[in-house]
Amino acid sequence: MKANQFDAIVIGSGISGGWAAKELCERGLKTLVLERGRAVKHLTDYPTMTAAPWEMPHRNRIPLEDKIANPVVNRCYAYKEDTEHFFVKDTEHPYVQEKPFDWVRGYQVGGKSLIWARQTQRWSNYDFEGPGRDGFAVDWPIRYPDIDPWYSYVERFVGISGSYEGLDTLPDGEFLKAWEMNCVEKEIQKRIVEAYKDRNVIIGRCAHLTEPKDIHLAQGRGQCMARNQCYRGCPFGGYFSSNSSTLPAAAKTGNLTIRPDSVVHSLIYDDQQEKVTGVRIVDRISKEVIEYFAKVIFVNASALNSNLILLNSTSKRFPTGLGNDSGLLGKYIAFHNYRGSIGAQYEGFEDSYYFGRRPTAVMMPNFRNVKKQEMDFMRGYMTFYTAGRAGFGHADAPLGAEFKAANTKAGPWSVYMMMQGETIPKESNQVSLSTDQQDEWGIPLLKVNVDYDANDEMILKDFHEQGEEMLRKAGCTNIRKSDSKQAPGLDIHEMGGVRMGKNPATSLLNGYNQMHLAPNVFVTDGACMTSTGTQNPSITYMALTARAVDHAVREMKNGRVR
Numbered sequence: 209m210k211a212n213q214f215d216a217i218v219i220g221s222g223i224s225g226g227w228a229a230k231e232l233c234e235r236g237l238k239t240l241v242l243e244r245g246r247a248v249k250h251l252t253d254y255p256t257m258t259a260a261p262w263e264m265p266h267r268n269r270i271p272l273e274d275k276i277a278n279p280v281v282n283r284c285y286a287y288k289e290d291t292e293h294f295f296v297k298d299t300e301h302p303y304v305q306e307k308p309f310d311w312v313r314g315y316q317v318g319g320k321s322l323i324w325a326r327q328t329q330r331w332s333n334y335d336f337e338g339p340g341r342d343g344f345a346v347d348w349p350i351r352y353p354d355i356d357p358w359y360s361y362v363e364r365f366v367g368i369s370g371s372y373e374g375l376d377t378l379p380d381g382e383f384l385k386a387w388e389m390n391c392v393e394k395e396i397q398k399r400i401v402e403a404y405k406d407r408n409v410i411i412g413r414c415a416h417l418t419e420p421k422d423i424h425l426a427q428g429r430g431q432c433m434a435r436n437q438c439y440r441g442c443p444f445g446g447y448f449s450s451n452s453s454t455l456p457a458a459a460k461t462g463n464l465t466i467r468p469d470s471v472v473h474s475l476i477y478d479d480q481q482e483k484v485t486g487v488r489i490v491d492r493i494s495k496e497v498i499e500y501f502a503k504v505i506f507v508n509a510s511a512l513n514s515n516l517i518l519l520n521s522t523s524k525r526f527p528t529g530l531g532n533d534s535g536l537l538g539k540y541i542a543f544h545n546y547r548g549s550i551g552a553q554y555e556g557f558e559d560s561y562y563f564g565r566r567p568t569a570v571m572m573p574n575f576r577n578v579k580k581q582e583m584d585f586m587r588g589y590m591t592f593y594t595a596g597r598a599g600f601g602h603a604d605a606p607l608g609a610e611f612k613a614a615n616t617k618a619g620p621w622s623v624y625m626m627m628q629g630e631t632i633p634k635e636s637n638q639v640s641l642s643t644d645q646q647d648e649w650g651i652p653l654l655k656v657n658v659d660y661d662a663n664d665e666m667i668l669k670d671f672h673e674q675g676e677e678m679l680r681k682a683g684c685t686n687i688r689k690s691d692s693k694q695a696p697g698l699d700i701h702e703m704g705g706v707r708m709g710k711n712p713a714t715s716l717l718n719g720y721n722q723m724h725l726a727p728n729v730f731v732t733d734g735a736c737m738t739s740t741g742t743q744n745p746s747i748t749y750m751a752l753t754a755r756a757v758d759h760a761v762r763e764m765k766n767g768r769v770r
Contacts, residue, residue: 214240214465216760217487217502219472219517222319224733224749225508226450226458227362231757232506233463240500241455242470242489244509245315248294248322250428250451254441256290264289280310283698286323291439294322304642306657308695311512311702317468318451319510320700323439326415326447326567328368329590329743330359330379334578339739342577344586345540345633346709348738349719352379358751366448366750367424369568370413377408378573378743385418386411390562392554392595392621393570399682400572407575407678412568412592415448415747427453434564447567469493471649475505475530475729477523483770484530484726490649504728504760504769507706508753511734512541515639515705516654518731531716531725537706539638542740544701545589545629545664547692548671552684554595554621561597561618569594574630574742576670585666589629590742591675597621623684627671630742631696632663633704658696701745703737720759721752728769730756 215237218228225241232239247253261268268289275282278298287295296313303311314320333352340347356379363382371386389397389411397409416432417424429445429452438447445452458464469492476486476499486501507514515538521530529537569592576588597618605614637659641652672689679687696702709715712724721736723729732753734745741748763769 212498212500214238214500214502216240216504216506217242217500218506218508219487220319220508220510220513220733221317221450221455221466222314222508222510222733223321223324223450223746224753225319225506226321226454227750227753228506228508228732228757229458229464230454231754232761233458233461235757235761236463237761238463239458239465240502241464241466242472242487242500243317243319243466243468244471244492245317245319245468247466247468248316248318248451250441250445250449250456251443254443255293256440257437257443259290281312283310283694284312284700286439290437291323294439294441301647302653304645304653304655306655307659309656309658310695310697311656312697312700313510317455317466318449321449322441322451324746325744326438327744328363328366328413328415328747329571330381331355331741331743331748332377332379334377335739335741335743338577338587342581342586345739346707346711346714349708349710349715354719355748355751355755358755359747362747362750362754365423366415366453366747367417367420367429368413368747369416369418371411373408373410375408375410375573377575377578378410381413383413384421387414387418387566387568389570390595391557391560392623393593395557396554396593396595396623396679396682396684397570400678403681404678407572409570409572412571414568416567417446427456429453432567434566436565436567438567471651472509472517473497473520473649473651474517475507475521477521477525477530477726479524482525484729490651492649495649503764504730506753506757507729507731507735508733511702511705512639512654512656514731514733514735516641516651518706519639519641520652526725530729531723533725534713534716536714537716538640539635539705540633540707541637541639541658541702541704542631542633542737543658543696543703544699544740545627545631545660545667546699547694548627548629548668548675549690549692550625550672550675550679550687551690552623552625552679552687554623554684557621583670585663585670586632587630587667588742589627589667589671591625591627591671593623593625595621595623623679625675625679627668627675628742628744629664629667629671630740632661633707633739634661639705656697660696701734701740703734703740703745706731706735707738708736709738721756722759727763730760732756
């Protein structure tokens with residue numbers, strides 16, 4: 209027991225786990241990070257980071273047999289031959305779909321921070337107030353001023369590109385130079401803003417170093433080159449990942465121990481001491497069961513896996529899962545509705561083009577039910593669009609100068625618009641443990657029972673109506689609406705199940721992400737979310753994590769966490 213004793217244990221090494229490790233280590237705590245997947249080191253373990261398509265056996269395509277064997281992960285936009293090594297195969301890690309749910313996972317040191325979409329928008333106070341005001345979920349125990357300084361803290365370290373807009377619906381942050389819209393995107397922006405006084409159109413905010421500062425150069429990171437090969441692992445460190453940023457920062461302190469290949473079975477609750485004393489793991493390769501001990505535990509295994517671990521952490525005191533006196537553990541799962549998209553064409557600007565592969569889109573903050581309930585549906589959606597030109601590749605042109613001329617002429621401008629809709633947390637949307645199926649490490653399989661509802665259909669309908677109207681007013685033609693009908697989960701923004709709240713009877717965590725009934729356990733990944741907002745969630749996870757570590761360390765010093 210003494211040999212396996214640490215001050216703190218972090219379960220998971222992804223976006224929030226990396227931040228927990230950095231903050232705990234920098235505050236002097238000997239910290240063990242448990243990662244269920246293999247070791248991945250920045251640069252060393254990015255095998256395709258500079259590979260050309262013709263250097264890959266299938267020219268960056270996924271073979272048919274893989275698509276048949278692994279249908280869930282093959283539906284992910286980022287899963288290709290150059291990135292497949294960072295994704296979980298369906299066949300290797302099964303789960304039970306009581307309703308269709310596409311669970312996209314990345315099991316390695318760094319987790320999904322290597323393959324995330326890197327979009328980073330703060331929540332506004334309206335997002336934190338919404339559930340309590342409108343009654344669609346329990347009230348958040350915090351408000352925007354509580355997290356505002358922690359947003360700034362993590363943004364400065366991560367490096368966020370963005371423009372200062374002064375919007376109360378999407379607060380400004382600590383920004384690097386913003387990416388630039390192209391000419392057609394600017395024209396659409398101009399026309400939408402002129403036509404709608406309640407709608408703002410701005411360039412996307414993303415975790416890319418457009419102009420690295422000293423704090424980023426000190427991490428060994430460099431400028432984003434707009435290659436759009438981020439999911440391979442970036443050789444420049446141009447985007448934020450645990451591997452290029454927080455984990456190396458934690459390692460520099462001398463306080464970090466990372467143990468890959470550690471499949472967490474459960475948290476250990478000591479009924480006599482009335483506290484969690486450690487974490488039980490199963491070695492991924494040897495199947496050996498090992499226990500590690502610490503004064504404080506951070507659960508950052510990603511939303512659904514964090515639910516699984518806590519549900520499996522049973523004891524005499526907590527027979528249905530750690531801290532689960534309320535019976536709410538695993539319930540009120542929510543996600544983002546990505547089903548709606550719109551395609552269009554734009555005539556004009558034939559003499560203009562653009563440079564590079566910009567890593568973000570143009571975005572419009574939510575304009576529905578922001579300050580009060582106005583629509584027939586609850587909450588709303590963010591909108592994103594891009595404009596571009598294709599049409600190269602005239603293979604039938606004669607060889608020589610005529611072939612060159614034909615293949616340097618771009619086609620017409622096309623426009624793509626998509627939605628990111630908030631879904632309402634419902635008790636019926638839940639995860640639980642299978643009673644008759646286990647994985648190869650003897651852990652119950654997770655059962656997922658999550659679906660859309662009538663509110664999601666109304667949000668989709670409103671997006672299609674408003675999106676079509678906006679694009680028409682912006683001068684677009686040949687407008688085509690689409691519903692992907694994709695299953696929940698493919699958004700990769702699953703949240704909830706271990707939600708924050710003010711009352712232990714209706715929530716699992718307090719305002720510092722601390723378990724009401726197990727105060728030395730903190731949950732700061734997507735599982736902690738009380739509601740989803742319409743924004744991309746990762747920057748909020750990071751800010752909540754840094755804030756929670758600050759609180760945990762103070763509580764340890766005053767003896768309330770031991």
